[in-house]
Amino acid sequence: MELQPLYIQILALVIFAIGIIVAVARRNLFFVLMGVELALNAVNLSFVGFAKTLPAEASVTGQIVPLFSIAVAAAEACVGFAMVIMIFRNKESVDADSYSDMKG
């Protein structure tokens, strides 16, 4: 049986939801960042899934965009982890709730 695009979307939605929930619910900053990455990759998956619905020559676009976003995500992860490490050195804690110095 041909893989239905709808299932891909459902899978992407599930992964996205898991990512967001992890990002919101976990207090450990590393898990928060992992959740964010997960949500990002779910979006990439959704892109590819939609690309499948298009005719072959147009679908290439949908497959290229995730490549870009993976590169951007890698850069973002670098920066994000660097920041977390810097904050960790100051705070001696990876608890997201203890980072509330900006008095928002």
Added chain:
Amino acid sequence: MTHLPLWFIPLFPLIGTILLGTIAVVSSGAKKGPSEGLVGTLAVLFPALSFAVVAILACSMPEAGFRETLCNWIDIPLFRADIGFLFDGLSRIMLLFVTGIGSLIAMYSIGYMHGDRGFARFFAYINLFLFSMVVLVLADSLLLTFLGWEGVGLCSYLLIGFWNQDIKNCKAANKAFIVNRVGDIGFLLGMLTLVTIGGSSLLNYDGLAAFINMVIGAGEVVELVLPLSLAGLLFFIGCTGKSAQIPLLTWLPDAMAGPTPVSALIHAATMVTSGVYLLARLSMMFCLLEHVLLIIVFVGMFTALWAAIAGLLQNDIKKVLAYSTISQLGYMFMAAGVCAFDASIFHVFTHAFFKAALFLGAGAVIHSLAGEQDMRRMGGLINKTPVTACVMIFAFLAIVGFPGFAGFWSKDLILERIFVSGPILGPIVYVVGLATAVITAVYMGRLIIMTFFGKYRGDKETEEHIHEAPAVMLFPMVILAFGAIFSGYLWADSIGLTFFRDSMASVVGQAQALYLAANPAAHVNPVIFAALGTLAALGGMYIAWKVFSRARIIGVKGASTVPEGSAASWTFLWDYIHCAFIAVVNILAWFCDVVVEKVLQAIQWTIAAIVEILGDGASILQVRKVRLQLSFSVAGVALLVMLVIFSGGLV
């Protein structure tokens, strides 16, 4: 190009300004000022070079004049202006005496300003003034003229307040600047009106003349008279400011606070005549505007009469001369008002000589009396300063119109032109003008008698120190005295010399012919006018002799030279009227301040307060937990997406 470039003329004073300004700035911190010999040489050299260029150009000038466009100045859609120079019969005469008398007065100032701390600064200003004045006169468009117009205003301000340690001088400078500013608004609006009528090409003098010719050719004068009258009136307001006519004349007597050479150069010979120059430049436009011309005649007439009477009441020797300048300017405007532009420029020319000589003479008197300006404490100086006395007496004979002297020819010409200009109006204005001539002779005679004749009325101590001015001051005075005697012979109608009229004909001839065609002049024998003018001068001198040589003038002790009683109310009449206007404006300003601004501010504050309260409420939602905020934002996005979906999509 076969002739010298025109931009040489303003270039030299500009170099002088820069050099002298540098010297002044560099030496300002030093204990001892810069060498007066060096500064004085530079200060005279550059105006003199400029004068030499003008003289060479003046000799080789063709009938139509030189035109030279230097570069483009402003080039935007709908507006274009060039920096260009125009050297024709009118600017030739003006430039000759501006640079010539300017050089002479710079030379005189070397003696007068000797020992002053701001020696270099003074001459930097003088050179800057000459530069601006040359630009004003030489410009080929109203816009560039306006640049010079503002420049001379600035220099006038700087030089009136030259001795700025005294608050009175600073106030006089401010007054001159601000009153001139009122006139300048007229000039600006006039330019704007012209641009509105026919585009930016009308700002060019040649362009304006071509436009007027085209209008006359097409027979559309009637439709355009109204907007052109508006422009003319606005320009005339500008002229009243610069040339101290009613109602903007109060600054000139106060401007006497400056050093006397400044009064001679700026407030007698050159700058104050730029209003007359502008009228002559725009003669093609003004000759069509009968109503504006009528206003000019009456303004000139009242100014001449009022200032002459005010001059009679002054005790300060410089104030007398200031009022006499205003009065003579009134004559020039009267002449311009009957479209006798060549006669009015001729009077500008002769007036420059004799008034500069009078001011320089007054300066020499003040110099020899160690700063005394009150005529009640002078007297008998003819024995002690004979050269100064002779110069001033010659200039006096010129200003009252004694036969053969410069003022005789020019003033008679003006009065004659006024008389023949109209059947009813002409004689009325003529009679007032003649009466003014009598009063002129009276107050000038009073000045001469109080200063040079009778007994010395000051204290003994200063009497011993009275001395003749140094040669560097006497030389320019003597030259100007010769000018006061002989400059009238450039246009002596009765003996057939018309050189001046011919040289002006290419500029104002057409306008005057147009006016004469509309208002034919009656022919009257000029000898009658000459006789009446002579009679007025002699009568005035006789009255002055009768009244003031016998009158016992009490040598006053007080420091004030301000006239008292009814004399004061006459002298300060226009100041009072200005005060009334200022009071009205103050009330308006108060209204704006209290009602408009306060009300607007209340509304502003109310809105600001409401927004602040709302903001405070909204900021409660922002919590300090990062994760909760993230949850809120995800929930918000979800909410928005659902809203979009359930409301039927984006499309």
